[in-house]
Amino acid sequence: MVTNTHADVQVSDLNFFYGAVQALHGITIDIPEKQVTALIGPSGCGKSTFLRTLNRMNDIIVGTRAEGRVLVRGANIYAPGTDVAALRRRVGMVFQKSNPFPKSIFDNVAYGPRLFGVRGRNELTEIVEKSLVRAGLWAEVKDRLPASAMALSGGQQQRLCIARALAVGPEILLMDEPASALDPRSTAHIEDLIGELRENYTIVIVTHNMQQAARVSDITAFFYEGHIIETGPTQTMFTTPTQKQTEDYITGRFG
Amino acid sequence: MNKRNLLDNLGLWTFRIIAYSVVGAVAYILLDIVVKGAPSIHWDFLSSPPRKSGAAGGIFPAILGTVYLTSGAMLVAFPLGMASAIYLSEYARQGRFTRAIRLAIITLSGVPSIVFGLFGLGLFVLFFGFGASILSGCLTLACMILPTIIVASEEALRAVPQYLREGSLALGAGPWQTIRKNVLPYAIPGMVTGSILGIGRAAGETAPILLTAAAFYLPRLPKSALDPCMALPYHLYVLATQHPSADQVRPMQYGTAFTLVAIVLFFNVGAILLRAHFRKKYQW
Numbered sequence: 001m002v003t004n005t006h007a008d009v010q011v012s013d014l015n016f017f018y019g020a021v022q023a024l025h026g027i028t029i030d031i032p033e034k035q036v037t038a039l040i041g042p043s044g045c046g047k048s049t050f051l052r053t054l055n056r057m058n059d060i061i062v063g064t065r066a067e068g069r070v071l072v073r074g075a076n077i078y079a080p081g082t083d084v085a086a087l088r089r090r091v092g093m094v095f096q097k098s099n100p101f102p103k104s105i106f107d108n109v110a111y112g113p114r115l116f117g118v119r120g121r122n123e124l125t126e127i128v129e130k131s132l133v134r135a136g137l138w139a140e141v142k143d144r145l146p147a148s149a150m151a152l153s154g155g156q157q158q159r160l161c162i163a164r165a166l167a168v169g170p171e172i173l174l175m176d177e178p179a180s181a182l183d184p185r186s187t188a189h190i191e192d193l194i195g196e197l198r199e200n201y202t203i204v205i206v207t208h209n210m211q212q213a214a215r216v217s218d219i220t221a222f223f224y225e226g227h228i229i230e231t232g233p234t235q236t237m238f239t240t241p242t243q244k245q246t247e248d249y250i251t252g253r254f255g
Numbered sequence: 256m257n258k259r260n261l262l263d264n265l266g267l268w269t270f271r272i273i274a275y276s277v278v279g280a281v282a283y284i285l286l287d288i289v290v291k292g293a294p295s296i297h298w299d300f301l302s303s304p305p306r307k308s309g310a311a312g313g314i315f316p317a318i319l320g321t322v323y324l325t326s327g328a329m330l331v332a333f334p335l336g337m338a339s340a341i342y343l344s345e346y347a348r349q350g351r352f353t354r355a356i357r358l359a360i361i362t363l364s365g366v367p368s369i370v371f372g373l374f375g376l377g378l379f380v381l382f383f384g385f386g387a388s389i390l391s392g393c394l395t396l397a398c399m400i401l402p403t404i405i406v407a408s409e410e411a412l413r414a415v416p417q418y419l420r421e422g423s424l425a426l427g428a429g430p431w432q433t434i435r436k437n438v439l440p441y442a443i444p445g446m447v448t449g450s451i452l453g454i455g456r457a458a459g460e461t462a463p464i465l466l467t468a469a470a471f472y473l474p475r476l477p478k479s480a481l482d483p484c485m486a487l488p489y490h491l492y493v494l495a496t497q498h499p500s501a502d503q504v505r506p507m508q509y510g511t512a513f514t515l516v517a518i519v520l521f522f523n524v525g526a527i528l529l530r531a532h533f534r535k536k537y538q539w
Binding site: 087102112 | 348349418422423424425426427428429432436437441
């Protein structure tokens with residue numbers, strides 16, 4: 001299943017602190033291009049924190065600090081003078097709790113492009129349609145784009161958030177437990193979508209659901225207490241993990 | 256009926272009676288003003304200047320003065336208050352310094368209005384040399400209602416869920432873009448609500464304008480913002496306590512009170528409609 005592509009994101013020796021508390025210890029991992037990397041581990045193990053270091057979303061939390069190197073396509077995103085807004089445009093994010101804006105469906109998806117100066121109605125319409133198609137939502141909403149996004153179901157809202165993230169043309173998509181608040185059918189929908197998006201995007205997904213990690217990912221990294229215990233092809237990780245802790249976690253003996 | 260039901264009912268009725276008596280007191284005052292004030296209201300009373308030091312004629316200059324002072328104060332205080340609230344809630348690092356600023360703001364909102372009047376007299380009337388004028392009065396009233404607006408605006412901003420900010424930032428929006436496009440639109444209704452309280456205070460206060468803007472008796476209309484003006488609350492005060500024959504001008508007093516209440520109501524209804532308009536636009 002794993003092919004030898006070059007790494008899209010290279011993280012080396014990353015430490016992360018909330019004030020005096022160290023949440024990540026010497027994280028080193030290569031995230032391959034156009035594959036799905038799953039981050040698993042018990043609650044509080046640092047996987048979400050790690051995900052948020054990849055688009056510097058942790059910057060908005062007061063008193064946080066990162067040490068080490070995170071190369072996105074070769075450039076260190078923690079180097080001084082990095083344009084964080086431009087970084088977040090390249091590294092999109094989907095949150096655990098779907099967070100549609102209280103605007104119309106159209107305006108939700110057009111929000112990002114408008115930030116970057118796309119004004120033409122035709123151009124916006126084209127981007128909105130393309131993004132909604134990619135997020136697998138177009139057929140359901142194409143007749144009610146001016147309706148409020150808040151009227152959509154939970155699963156539709158999450159796909160809208162994916163469409164919104166796609167609309168700014170990212171290369172990498174970060175997903176923080178994107179299906180944890182959804183019913184099984186919507187979850188299956190999101191998982192299928194991840195499989196399709198994998199063709200065009202590098203995806204990093206945090207999940208609490210072992211079956212989900214096994215189903216959707218190519219690479220799995222197991223986090224425990226701020227360390228990466230083990231990384232490897234998902235198949236190997238789930239069949240023959242080398243570390244005892246990984247095996248215990250995957251088989252449900254703790255966490 | 257068991258003991259618990261009895262206690263429940265006792266509690267319910269205690270609170271009900273307290274609530275009713277509060278409403279009743281307000282209703283009594285309003286009713287008194289309406290019943291005794293309404294007969295004085297006719298077109299001449301509203302549209303002509305006072306004569307015989309207020310014993311005859313109308314109250315038009317006072318109405319106009321109050322409208323000038325109130326809208327001027329809002330025009331100054333609302334943008335300033337909004338900007339301060341945005342800074343405090345969205346930009347400033349939360350810590351000892353912002354806590355000190357908040358404490359100062361809350362304290363300011365409790366400062367007696369006469370102190371604001373004296374402050375306005377010292378700063379705007381004398382130091383800046385605006386004299387006793389509409390301008391000085393507006394600025395003084397603006398200072399007085401600023402804390403109310405800041406506190407309400409900050410609360411409105413805090414009520415906007417954090418995930419809307421994160422969602423916007425994650426799309427590559429800058430902090431100001433996020434505030435302008437994905438925070439302020441949802442906070443505006445709350446901010447307007449807060450200013451409603453400010454409007455009522457600005458229209459009704461006497462002490463701050465006593466020393467900075469209001470003329471005792473000025474039948475002619477102000478020609479510029481640097482002229483003094485009459486104002487309803489001060490006119491009412493003069494008629495009720497300073498007039499040589501206070502009893503004879505009773506109808507004028509009630510008419511003035513009625514008009515003042517009506518103007519405050521008018522401003523409030525306007526603000527409520529504005530809020531409803533914004534609310535309908537953004538719901539989550």
